[in-house]
Amino acid sequence: MKAMVLSEPKTPLVWTELPDRHPGPGQIRVKVLACGVCRTDLHVLDGELPNSKTPIIPGHEIVGRIDEVGPGVTELKLGERVGIPWLGHTCGVCPYCEEKRENLCDAPLFTGYTRDGGFATATIADARFAFPLGETGSDVSLAPLLCAGLIGWRSLALAGEGKNIGLYGFGAAGHIIAQVANWQGRKVFAFTRPGDKANQAFARSLGASWAGGSDEMPPDPLDAAIIYATVGDLVPLALKAVKKGGRVVCAGIHMSSIPGFPYEILWEERQLVSVANLTRQDGIDFFDQIPKMGIVVKTTTYPLEDANIALADLRAGRFEGAAVLIP
Numbered sequence: 001m002k003a004m005v006l007s008e009p010k011t012p013l014v015w016t017e018l019p020d021r022h023p024g025p026g027q028i029r030v031k032v033l034a035c036g037v038c039r040t041d042l043h044v045l046d047g048e049l050p051n052s053k054t055p056i057i058p059g060h061e062i063v064g065r066i067d068e069v070g071p072g073v074t075e076l077k078l079g080e081r082v083g084i085p086w087l088g089h090t091c092g093v094c095p096y097c098e099e100k101r102e103n104l105c106d107a108p109l110f111t112g113y114t115r116d117g118g119f120a121t122a123t124i125a126d127a128r129f130a131f132p133l134g135e136t137g138s139d140v141s142l143a144p145l146l147c148a149g150l151i152g153w154r155s156l157a158l159a160g161e162g163k164n165i166g167l168y169g170f171g172a173a174g175h176i177i178a179q180v181a182n183w184q185g186r187k188v189f190a191f192t193r194p195g196d197k198a199n200q201a202f203a204r205s206l207g208a209s210w211a212g213g214s215d216e217m218p219p220d221p222l223d224a225a226i227i228y229a230t231v232g233d234l235v236p237l238a239l240k241a242v243k244k245g246g247r248v249v250c251a252g253i254h255m256s257s258i259p260g261f262p263y264e265i266l267w268e269e270r271q272l273v274s275v276a277n278l279t280r281q282d283g284i285d286f287f288d289q290i291p292k293m294g295i296v297v298k299t300t301t302y303p304l305e306d307a308n309i310a311l312a313d314l315r316a317g318r319f320e321g322a323a324v325l326i327p
Contacts, residue, residue, distance in 0.1 A: 010047055
């Protein structure tokens with residue numbers, strides 16, 4: 001197998017040939033067909049997440065076909081197309097797992113961070129965390145749904161049932177969840193980098209009722225706001241934009257420090273919450289609804305060996321939607 005390997009943080013990925021790997025009990029081997037590039041991959045590369053493991057193969061938005069099944073795997077079969085998300089393994093015995101809150105597991109493993117991921121021609125996955133995808137939809141369009149879509153789905157649920165939803169950051173997750181919110185009958189307000197007229201136009205083309213810079217206030221008070229950009233300075237701005245009793249959801253795994261802010265913008269029962277990972281039920285629910293939503297995923301594709309270019313383009317905001325690597 002071949003892979004783009006991170007040897008240590010803050011260094012480029014290296015194109016590497018590795019011995020073929022075989023699945024153990026409860027595992028599958030997947031031939032990678034497409035792997036999305038996520039902002040969390042940048043945090044892995046930059047060494048911004050705790051307890052990182054190197055060397056590591058990044059990538060956690062994986063679409064592929066099972067080409068080998070380990071002992072004890074009965075619910076998946078050879079040749080089946082599956083998706084492999086960020087949460088790649090849980091202990092199953094801690095209080096959180098027993099309460100079906102496995103996203104908060106005390107001993108998790110994360111795809112592309114603490115276990116090898118999908119910037120490769122093949123990967124090994126825990127069969128419990130491989131979602132059957134069926135045959136509808138292209139490999140490329142499905143890949144970003146494995147994190148941008150799933151974390152977006154969970155963050156939208158945590159935002160509550162309010163009608164006016166603000167999305168701070170209109171990249172991979174934002175452009176997917178804007179369409180989900182529209183499908184649910186909500187009104188979307190998209191916030192981009194100040195002055196980013198092109199991305200604001202992109203947001204409006206996907207049904208946003210309003211689009212402007214993150215330094216602007218929306219024309220109507222928000223019931224809830226979801227922050228996808230990993231910028232702590234956005235938290236006070238979002239709190240100012242939500243109405244009394246509103247909620248601000250921080251959807252990133254990593255975020256820069258949140259500056260101090262006056263209590264008055266949190267007062268009146270505004271809430272500030274975070275999203276941590278996902279559960280298998282999130283995946284089941286989300287992919288069950290996908291065929292009904294009519295989501296159009298905007299992607300830019302790169303050959304696997306150009307992963308460093310894709311990551312640099314993501315960092316600089318040089319494309320709309322999501323980047324996807326093709327082995």
